[in-house]
Amino acid sequence: MKTYDLVGIGFGPSNLALAALLEEKRFNTKLRAVFFEKKKTFSWHPEMLMGNANMQISFLKDIATLRNPSSPYTFLNYLHKIGRLEFFANLASFYPSRIEFSDYFSWVAKQLENYVEYSTEVIDIIPHGKAPHNMLELTIKNPEGYTTVLAKNIVVATGSIPSIPSNLNLDDDKSRIWHSSKNLEHLEKYKKTPLNSYRFCVVGAGQSAAEIVLDLHQTFPNATIYNLQRGFGFKPADDSKFVNEIFTKSNMDLFYNAPESIKEQLLSKHRDTNYSVVDAELINQLYQIKYAESVTGRTRLYFNKFSQLDFVQYSPSYIQANVKDLLNESINKLKVDAIILATGYKKKRIPPMIVQLSNLFSKTSITDTNVTRGHQLITSPKLLAGIYLQGFNEDRHGLADGLLSLISIRAQEIFNALRVN
Numbered sequence: 001m002k003t004y005d006l007v008g009i010g011f012g013p014s015n016l017a018l019a020a021l022l023e024e025k026r027f028n029t030k031l032r033a034v035f036f037e038k039k040k041t042f043s044w045h046p047e048m049l050m051g052n053a054n055m056q057i058s059f060l061k062d063i064a065t066l067r068n069p070s071s072p073y074t075f076l077n078y079l080h081k082i083g084r085l086e087f088f089a090n091l092a093s094f095y096p097s098r099i100e101f102s103d104y105f106s107w108v109a110k111q112l113e114n115y116v117e118y119s120t121e122v123i124d125i126i127p128h129g130k131a132p133h134n135m136l137e138l139t140i141k142n143p144e145g146y147t148t149v150l151a152k153n154i155v156v157a158t159g160s161i162p163s164i165p166s167n168l169n170l171d172d173d174k175s176r177i178w179h180s181s182k183n184l185e186h187l188e189k190y191k192k193t194p195l196n197s198y199r200f201c202v203v204g205a206g207q208s209a210a211e212i213v214l215d216l217h218q219t220f221p222n223a224t225i226y227n228l229q230r231g232f233g234f235k236p237a238d239d240s241k242f243v244n245e246i247f248t249k250s251n252m253d254l255f256y257n258a259p260e261s262i263k264e265q266l267l268s269k270h271r272d273t274n275y276s277v278v279d280a281e282l283i284n285q286l287y288q289i290k291y292a293e294s295v296t297g298r299t300r301l302y303f304n305k306f307s308q309l310d311f312v313q314y315s316p317s318y319i320q321a322n323v324k325d326l327l328n329e330s331i332n333k334l335k336v337d338a339i340i341l342a343t344g345y346k347k348k349r350i351p352p353m354i355v356q357l358s359n360l361f362s363k364t365s366i367t368d369t370n371v372t373r374g375h376q377l378i379t380s381p382k383l384l385a386g387i388y389l390q391g392f393n394e395d396r397h398g399l400a401d402g403l404l405s406l407i408s409i410r411a412q413e414i415f416n417a418l419r420v421n
């Protein structure tokens with residue numbers, strides 16, 4: 001059985017940042033490391049790479065710069081190597097397009113190919129041997145079948161899963177109703193006839209919903225777009241300077257050490273830095289369109305406020321969105337060609353793949369499970385192997401945990417905390 005000092009599970013930006021750091025350190029460590037990624041190749045939210053979408057963080061918060069500005073894996077070095085640095089400088093922007101940032105991630109991933117096994121899914125993790133367990137045993141599935149490997153440390157960075165309202169079932173008709181995480185794949189067939197008078201319904205009022213609405217409006221010049229929102233309208237993301245300091249290492253330290261009740265208050269008070277909010281410039285852009293259409297009288301973008309998708313009926317030539325008006329509980333019927341659910345993502349507090357190890361966690365209940373500042377799950381003395389979590393610690397490390405801002409620094413913190421003997 002192959003034995004590793006470190007197994008990374010998932011190869012998105014979080015573990016990419018860790019692999020970059022390992023590569024930088026390879027001359028002074030002899031760490032045997034591998035990353036397993038279930039996708040065939042590296043990609044970063046490929047179904048939401050619309051031409052109009054920009055990053056919501058500064059390019060300086062790439063996978064390396066804040067940790068080591070002279071790393072070969074910085075965004076600036078990427079620009080330099082591909083010959084776009086001067087022109088990017090001329091843009092005078094801190095916010096590259098998501099297409100460009102995704103290309104940057106892929107460029108880094110290509111250089112770190114030796115660290116990763118693609119088309120490889122971790123499907124089970126159990127303690128190895130007798131207690132105290134020094135190693136974890138991982139069952140992986142790859143194109144050759146099933147195999148097991150041993151790990152002294154695992155770093156779980158498996159991301160979040162699409163959140164679908166419980167009253168809806170996407171299996172009913174996947175080609176006509178889909179989640180934003182599958183957006184571009186499903187739009188392909190509509191793009192073959194872009195001039196058709198499609199009717200699209202987009203559910204949600206967050207960043208993804210706003211981006212999809214704009215993209216549909218631009219891509220399909222004769223389409224009608226309905227955007228269902230529960231409230232009055234899009235709310236702007238708070239990216240003001242003082243508040244944005246939430247996404248710094250020192251404020252993660254403060255948050256981590258704060259009393260539980262204060263943590264809850266802070267998370268709730270500053271949710272609007274990330275959740276159910278939209279970039280202010282994009283809100284303005286959409287409002288301009290709405291206003292311009294009211295002037296010309298050729299309206300094809302409708303914002304349906306106080307509206308909630310209740311249920312969907314399917315017929316061969318259209319699908320009917322039955323939309324509840326939250327003010328008077330009446331149901332409005334919308335006949336459309338497709339429904340896109342921009343209804344966000346969810347994440348469990350403990351990654352499902354390690355829940356079965358929970359009798360070895362140091363806790364009184366699964367929800368009491370705690371994590372060190374170095375992102376290591378605190379285990380009982382019976383489990384000595386290290387389990388590190390990336391992106392599952394928002395309630396313990398604060399709002400930066402699920403975002404890109406601190407991934408370079410987090411990689412260093414995990415590296416420092418690794419159990420190497």
Ligand SMILES: Cc1cc2nc3c(=O)[nH]c(=O)nc-3n(C[C@H](O)[C@H](O)[C@H](O)COP(=O)(O)OP(=O)(O)OC[C@H]3O[C@@H](n4cnc5c(N)ncnc54)[C@H](O)[C@@H]3O)c2cc1C
Nearest residue numbers: 010012013014037038048055056121122158159391403404
């Ligand atoms: C459309 C969109 C735009 C965003 N834009 C920004 C932004 O501008 N700024 C920002 O800070 N944040 C942004 N985010 C937040 C997002 O969480 C981060 O961008 C980032 O993707 C988190 O990286 P990650 O590596 O932790 O998780 P992911 O990127 O989700 O990667 C997880 C990886 O794990 C793999 N995986 C899952 N389970 C297994 C398994 N069992 N075995 C093997 N592999 C597995 C998955 O295939 C995936 O590749 C955005 C999110 C979305 C959805």
